[in-house]
Every structure is written in C-alpha cells, then in structure tokens.
Amino acid sequence: MAIADQKMQDFSERLTTVNEIKGRSLWQDAFRRFFKNKAAFASLIVLAAVVLFTFIGPYFAVWSNEEIDWSVLGQVPTKGIPSFETGHFFGTDDLGRDLYSRVIQGTQVSLLVGIIGAGIAVLVGTFYGAVAGYFGGRVDSAMMRTVDILLAIPYMFILILLLMVFGRSVLMLFVGIGLVSWLGMARIVRGQTLSIKNKEFVEAALVTGVHPFTIIFRHIVPNLLGVVAVYATLLVPEMILTESFISFLGLGVQEPNTSWGALISQGASTIQYGTLWQLAFPLFFFVISLFSFYFIGDGLRDALDPKDR
Amino acid sequence: MINFVIRRIGIAIPTLLILIAISFFLMHAAPGGPFNSERGVPPEVLANLNAKYGLDKPLIVQLWNYIWDIVTKFDFGPSMIFKTRTVNDIIAQGFPVTFTYGIWSFLVAVVVGVSLGVAAAVNHNSWLDYLAVGVSIGAQVLPNFVLAPILVLVFTLGLHWLPGGGWNGGQWPYPVMPVIALSTSFMASIARITRSSMLEVLHSNFIRTARAKGLPANTVIWKHAFKPSLLPVISYLAPAFVGMITGSVVVDVYFSTGGMGQMFVNSATSRDYSTMMGITILYGVLTIVFNMLADILYAWIDPKIRL
Numbered sequence: 215m216a217i218a219d220q221k222m223q224d225f226s227e228r229l230t231t232v233n234e235i236k237g238r239s240l241w242q243d244a245f246r247r248f249f250k251n252k253a254a255f256a257s258l259i260v261l262a263a264v265v266l267f268t269f270i271g272p273y274f275a276v277w278s279n280e281e282i283d284w285s286v287l288g289q290v291p292t293k294g295i296p297s298f299e300t301g302h303f304f305g306t307d308d309l310g311r312d313l314y315s316r317v318i319q320g321t322q323v324s325l326l327v328g329i330i331g332a333g334i335a336v337l338v339g340t341f342y343g344a345v346a347g348y349f350g351g352r353v354d355s356a357m358m359r360t361v362d363i364l365l366a367i368p369y370m371f372i373l374i375l376l377l378m379v380f381g382r383s384v385l386m387l388f389v390g391i392g393l394v395s396w397l398g399m400a401r402i403v404r405g406q407t408l409s410i411k412n413k414e415f416v417e418a419a420l421v422t423g424v425h426p427f428t429i430i431f432r433h434i435v436p437n438l439l440g441v442v443a444v445y446a447t448l449l450v451p452e453m454i455l456t457e458s459f460i461s462f463l464g465l466g467v468q469e470p471n472t473s474w475g476a477l478i479s480q481g482a483s484t485i486q487y488g489t490l491w492q493l494a495f496p497l498f499f500f501v502i503s504l505f506s507f508y509f510i511g512d513g514l515r516d517a518l519d520p521k522d523r
Numbered sequence: 524m525i526n527f528v529i530r531r532i533g534i535a536i537p538t539l540l541i542l543i544a545i546s547f548f549l550m551h552a553a554p555g556g557p558f559n560s561e562r563g564v565p566p567e568v569l570a571n572l573n574a575k576y577g578l579d580k581p582l583i584v585q586l587w588n589y590i591w592d593i594v595t596k597f598d599f600g601p602s603m604i605f606k607t608r609t610v611n612d613i614i615a616q617g618f619p620v621t622f623t624y625g626i627w628s629f630l631v632a633v634v635v636g637v638s639l640g641v642a643a644a645v646n647h648n649s650w651l652d653y654l655a656v657g658v659s660i661g662a663q664v665l666p667n668f669v670l671a672p673i674l675v676l677v678f679t680l681g682l683h684w685l686p687g688g689g690w691n692g693g694q695w696p697y698p699v700m701p702v703i704a705l706s707t708s709f710m711a712s713i714a715r716i717t718r719s720s721m722l723e724v725l726h727s728n729f730i731r732t733a734r735a736k737g738l739p740a741n742t743v744i745w746k747h748a749f750k751p752s753l754l755p756v757i758s759y760l761a762p763a764f765v766g767m768i769t770g771s772v773v774v775d776v777y778f779s780t781g782g783m784g785q786m787f788v789n790s791a792t793s794r795d796y797s798t799m800m801g802i803t804i805l806y807g808v809l810t811i812v813f814n815m816l817a818d819i820l821y822a823w824i825d826p827k828i829r830l
Binding site for chain 1: 549794
C-alpha cells in the first residue's frame with residue numbers, strides 16, 4: 215500500500231506540475247517566430263543601433279551641425295576628409311559643416327517623418343477602413359470610392375504644390391505625408407474587417423446590444439493589429455522614400471534642417487570633386503535603415519500570417 | 524465589358540475634376556498674386572490686368588473657365604514668371620524629352636523584367652534565379668535618386684563611357700543613363716512579380732498535364748505557362764507607370780535633360796504656380812488615363828475580374 219500511495223503522490227505531483235506549464239498566446243507564438251527569423255532579428259538590432267546612434271552620437275560630436283569649419287573652407291576635398299584629428303568623423307560637407315552632426319540630424323528627421331507618416335496611417339487608416347468595412351453597403355462604397363479617387367491622384371506633385379504654397383517646414387511635410395499615407399492602410403483594413411465582421415464573436419456582441427463603435431474598437435480592431443503592424447512597418451520606408459525624394463529635389467526640408475534625401479542630394483552633386491564621403495555616409499545610413507525596415511516587415515508578416523500555422 | 528468600361532470612365536472623370544480643383548484652390552491659397560512685383564503697379568493697371576486674365580471674377584467662375592480652357596482648347600494659361608511664355612510653351616518644350624526616354628524606360632523595364640523573371644523561374648534555384656532575386660531586393664532600397672549618382676560615379680567619372688548629363692536632342696548615348704536610372708527599379712519589381720507568378724503557374728495541374736502528354740519544354744513554357752503568369756505583371760503596369768512619372772522628375776533634374784521634371788522643379792523654386800499646376804494636371808491626366816486603360820486591359824484578359 216505504501217508503494218501505491220507513493221505512486222499516487224507522484225501522480226498527483228505530476229498533475230500539479232503539468233498544470234503549471236503556461237499556455238502560449240498567439241502573440242507569444244508570433245514573437246517566437248519573429249525572433250527565429252535571423253534576417254528580421256538582425257535588422258531589428260541594426261535599426262536599434264541606428265536609433266541609439268541618433269541619441270548618443272551627439273555627445274561625441276566635436277562640431278555642431280551649423281558651425282562652419284573655416285579652416286577647411288575652399289579645400290574641402292583635401293582638408294575635409296573624414297578624420298579623428300579634426301573632429302570631423304564623417305568629414306565635412308561642401309560648406310565646411312561637420313557631416314557627422316548633420317548625418318545624425320538628417321537621420322532623426324527622416325526616421326521621424328517615416329514614423330509619423332506610418333503613425334497617421336495607423337490611426338486614420340485603421341479607423342476609416344474599419345468603419346467602412348463594418349457598416350458596409352452605401353457607406354462602404356461611398357468611403358472606398360473616395361479612397362480610390364484620392365489614390366489615383368499623383369500625390370507627389372500635389373505634395374510638392376502643398377509644400378510650395380504653405381511653406382517648406384518639417385511640420386508641413388508631416389501634414390502632407392499624413393494626408394496620403396492612410397489611403398492604402400484604409401483599403402487593407404477594410405478588407406480584413408469584411409472577413410472579421412461575420413465571425414461569431416461579433417454576432418454575439420451584436421445580440422447583446424453592444425454599440426457599433428464599441429464593437430469596432432473592442433472586437434474588430436484588436437483582431438486587425440497583426441495586419442496593421444505588418445503594413446505599418448512596410449509604410450515607414452515608403453514614407454522615408456517619399457520625403458527623401460522631395461528633399462533630393464531641394465523642395466523638402468529647409469536649411470539648417472536636413473534629412474537623408476537632402477544629404478544624399480548634396481553628396482551626389484559634388485561627387486565629381488572626389489568628395490565621396492559626402493555621399494557615402496548618408497547613403498550608408500539610408501540603405502541599412504531601409505533594408506532593416508523591409509526585413510522587419512517581412513519577418514513580421516511571416517510571424518503574424520495565420521496561413522503559415 | 525461595355526458596362527465596365529463606362530463605369531471605369533465614370534470614376535476617372537470625377538477623379539480628374541477633383542485633381543484640378545485641389546491644385547486650383549491650392550494655387551489660390553498661395554500668398555501674393557501674379558502681378559505683385561517689387562515696384563508695384565498702379566491700382567488701375569492692376570485692375571485692368573486682373574480683368575484681362577479674368578482674375579476679378581469669383582473663384583468658382585475662374586475654376587470653371589480654367590477647366591473649360593483645358594478641356595476645349597488644351598490651354599493651361601500663361602506662365603506667372605515668364606511673361607512671354609505660356610504654360611503650353613513650357614510643356615511643349617519639356618514633354619517630348621521626358622516622353623522619349625520614359626517610353627524607352629517602360630519598354631526596357633517590361634521586356635527585361637519579364638525575360639529575367641521567366642528565366643529565373645524556369646531555372647529555379649540556379650545562379651540566374653539568385654541573381655534575379657538579389658537584384659530585385661537591392662533595387663527596392665536603391666531608388667533612382669540613389670542609383671543616378673552611382674551610375675554617374677561608375678560610368679562617367681570612373682569609366683568615361685557615358686555622358687553624365689544633358690540631352691543633346693536625344694542623340695545616342697545621351698538617353699542611356701536616364702533610361703537605366705529610371706527603369707532599373709521597375710525592371711526589378713517586374714522580374715520579381717513575373718518570377719513568383721511563373722513559379723506558381725509552373726507548379727499547377729495544367730502544366731503537369733502538358734508535360735505529361737510529352738510537349739517540349741519550350742512549348743509548355745511559352746504556349747501554356749507564359750500567358751497566365753503575365754496577369755500580375757499587367758496589374759503592376761499602372762503603379763509602375765505612376766512611379767515612372769514621379770521618378771522621371773529626379774532623372775530630369777539629376778541629368779539636366781531639360782524635361783518636364785526639371786521644368787516642374789524650376790517652376791516650384793521660382794513659385795511659378797500656373798506652370799506647376801499645368802504640369803501636375805497633365806501628369807494627373809496621364810496617370811488617370813493609364814490606370815483606366817490598365818484596368819480595362821486586365822478585365823479584358825482575365826474574365827474572372829469584375830469590378
């Protein structure tokens with residue numbers, strides 16, 4: 215009997231330990247899958263390093279972004295090269311300003327533009343798409359027709375027109391990019407909403423008399439977050455590209471502010487003088503950051519895609 | 524089909540009107556009028572000038588007149604900066620340049636992209652496949668404003684093969700670099716799309732059947748697999764076209780071709796609102812018309828699509 219008791223005890227112990235094993239939520243699953251994806255994980259680290267650099271970098275800067283180093287002026291190709299002695303770690307630009315500080319500043323502005331553009335897309339696009347998809351019918355077709363029409367307009371030109379008319383400020387850039395960024399998001403969210411709104415849990419909420427907007431925010435939007443997260447990560451580089459494009463043409467941010475596009479434009483206009491570093495450093499940060507965003511977006515899509523399971 | 528075309532035109536026209544209205548009201552929100560100059564004009568002369576150009580009328584009438592002139596006479600009005608030139612003159616000067624290398628870029632992107640995509644899919648997991656995939660990933664983060672300086676660095680400053688700018692009436696070899704700079708990223712996208720859709724088609728049942736009845740590989744690929752695998756490419760043509768129009772601005776500016784993009788940026792920096800507006804509307808019309816044609820082409824080729 216003693217042996218049997220022992221066995222019972224063991225069994226009950228095992229039962230309790232079994233109960234202690236934690237279940238994994240879908241999000242935890244997604245995180246595990248994301249971190250298993252080497253390219254995406256490495257991209258996350260690279261991106262974190264770039265962001266960290268924009269915060270810590272200024273403490274190491276010898277020159278500010280606006281100071282002109284008069285000693286190199288006129289001899290930028292020889293004296294402005296990157297070196298630790300002069301304190302110009304990335305060299306100087308054409309006007310003798312420290313490129314290290316300017317790259318940090320440009321990185322901040324470009325990342326901010328991308329994140330704010332994507333942020334507006336997430337807020338406005340999710341709301342707009344969810345409302346259109348949930349209510350359906352005439353509301354839906356009117357709302358989505360509007361999106362179709364706005365999408366068919368070559369927004370780059372309107373954006374430039376907007377910047378010229380209301381002044382070329384960073385704020386105006388945010389407004390302009392925010393005006394167009396949400397359109398694609400609205401379309402995607404609407405499509406997802408259409409498939410979610412006929413699920414049983416929405417029906418259950420309906421029968422218990424929940425207000426339509428509460429259904430949208432409490433029951434539908436949380437189920438959209440995966441798609442929204444993926445699309446938002448892919449939107450960030452798109453917004454950065456848009457801003458860089460405009461700044462490259464000299465129509466975006468205004469001096470003394472700068473961005474990747476403006477820096478690349480300046481670097482590109484002086485390559486024939488042999489000042490390659492003026493193109494290389496901004497280009498390096500631009501390319502690795504955009505690559506990172508794309509890989510993170512891809513990794514997120516693989517991690518969150520329900521078809522993969 | 525006819526219903527679809529009519530409905531599609533029904534979307535295109537309001538889009539066009541909204542585009543014109545947006546740019547018109549934006550232009551009128553701009554500070555200063557076209558006749559404000561440093562010296563100033565006597566008020567009577569100003570009133571006369573305003574009356575001549577119809578600027579004394581209510582905004583909505585001006586908008587109507589503007590649209591009317593565009594629709595009936597294709598007239599975008601006078602330039603605000605160059606007193607002797609109209610917006611039409613400026614467009615007539617810049618458009619042929621952009622149009623020429625734009626068409627070439629479009630052809631290069633489609634032909635090379637589709638060929639590369641098909642070759643990559645047929646030789647799946649070979650070096651050619653990896654090359655195609657590598658190029659398409661690289662081109663995603665190398666927009667043309669990055670590619671253009673790199674091209675100049677390599678082919679003009681390094682190898683001295685090609686001129687780094689200018690147009691010279693479109694003579695060989697001046698358009699080569701603009702075409703490469705403009706077409707590469709779209710070529711890469713088209714290659715990627717063709718490759719994945721071709722792979723999907725090659726793994727479908729009807730291809731297995733075609734192979735099983737002993738057709739030669741070439742017949743299977745070109746007669747059976749090629750056409751269905753082109754559908755996603757066709758749906759990408761419209762965004763590619765829009766992207767090329769925007770991209771041509773950078774190419775025009777960087778290579779100083781004297782095309783529309785350069786005119787646009789010059790008019791933007793000199794605040795020549797009427798020229799900016801004219802070019803925006805012209806590009807808008809092109810975009811909207813091309814989008815419409817692409818949709819109709821798609822619906823015509825793929826009977827499953829009914830919008």
